[in-house]
Amino acid sequence: MVYTGALAAAATALLLASPATAAGLYPKSSAVLQVDAKNYDRLIAKSNYTSIVEFYAPWCGHCKSLQPAYENAAKKLAGLAKVAAVNCDEDINKQFCGSMGVQGFPTLKIVKPGKKFGKPIVEDYQGAREAKPIVEAVSAKIANHVSKVTDKELDAFMAENVDTHKAILFTEKGSTSSLLKAIAIDFLGGIKVAQIRSKEARAVEMFSVEKFPTIVLLPAGNGASATTYDGELKKDDIVKFLSSKKTEKKSENKSEKKAEKQAAKMAEKEFEEASSSQKESEASASETAEASEEASEPTESPSAEAEKPVVLTPPIPVITSETELADACLTPKSGTCVLAFTSAKGGDVSVQSIEGLAEVAFKYKNSKHAIFPFYAVAEEVTGMPELKAALGLTNDVDVVAINAKRGWMRKYSGDVYTHEAIEMWIDSIRMGEGEKQVLPGILIGKTPEQVAQTTTIQVEETEPKETVSVKDEL
Incomplete structure (x- = not known):
């Protein structure tokens, strides 16, 4: 710079x-x-x-x-x-x-x-x-206005905002793509966009979904019939489809409103003949009501936001010895652990990775959702260089998920360690998505010091590098 x-x-x-x-x-x-x-x-x-x-x-x-x-x-x-x-x-x-x-x-x-x-x-x-x-x-910063709906929440989702169109993506994925988020932004306030996973059997059966991904549009109104989108899963095509259906509904509403307006005019004419003074009174009241309606549009209260107490995000636990690490994550019965290996050379990135994990852990705790443990591993733990070598970790900052019981590991491959980016990675692990590597068996049940005394294991990279393709994927 x-x-x-x-x-x-x-x-x-x-x-x-x-x-x-x-x-x-x-x-x-x-x-x-x-x-x-x-x-x-x-x-x-x-x-x-x-x-x-x-x-x-x-x-x-x-x-x-x-x-x-x-x-x-x-x-x-x-x-x-x-x-x-x-x-x-x-x-x-x-x-x-x-x-x-x-x-x-x-x-x-x-x-x-x-x-x-x-x-x-x-x-x-x-x-x-x-x-x-x-x-x-x-x-990672794109606003997410997409609702995730389960079978349990389906009835409530269908019942709310009956006068609003609903577009639903049925998918095998648990995370929300940038493309779907962008579509939700395009139709913000006009069409409610939701996502339902393929495992939600009741919802899949209700909308007769046979393949994934599939987009279904449910028009506004009670008893409206759903329409399944059969075009290409490209943003322009999807937006064109949703826009056309929204326009069709507007045309229907316009015809209904025109008839209502004509009837209202006839009634108004009769009423005017009966009382011109009442007409003036009603006109004045109408103007007052319109002005009141405009003035009463909901706004965010700055004072309410200012009064909210500041809640500090608690840090994640720090592992300071090889015994702690072995007991927490490397026993034959250990479930999934997320480990952050940082160093002084990592600088701000080290701090950001730890803070990002802490924010994700705190979010899950507040929402009362179970999540596997996150740990920061101190640089001075005995045998750390050999342990990192066995795991194939070569950077100043590395975050990796391991499961000793099932024998797999998965590295975080992103270039940024923001809260949002880490949360998307954690979510993909929870949903069982993404490729995993084999966790070297020699690590299980051993401390980093014991690993250091063994022959270094070369872990083959099996996970392909991500490309910069985010545009046309649902």
């Missing part, structure tokens, strides 16, 4: 060379959204979509180096999140960039919708300046 001392010198040289302001890095044809001080509020701050915004200067070498990766990320996130850029070298944007806390170029910030409309949560993106980690970081 180029900092302000160098910025001034470079800017002066550029201005001496040319009186005109340099053109932006991203042309109009770019997948990157062009944003400035005037339209930022409308396009980003008041959007229901999560965005990543790059604040740059056209003459900045680091900005030019980032451009190809940022363009690629924009293409991968098209339809899922907004990828935007602000040219801080333009006069109209200079004050705005300063107000956003920009001190060097390029600065990347993730902007996600907050609880109060138009008041988003803005945080710095500190990850690698490559397409894959950018896509993963933004995807």
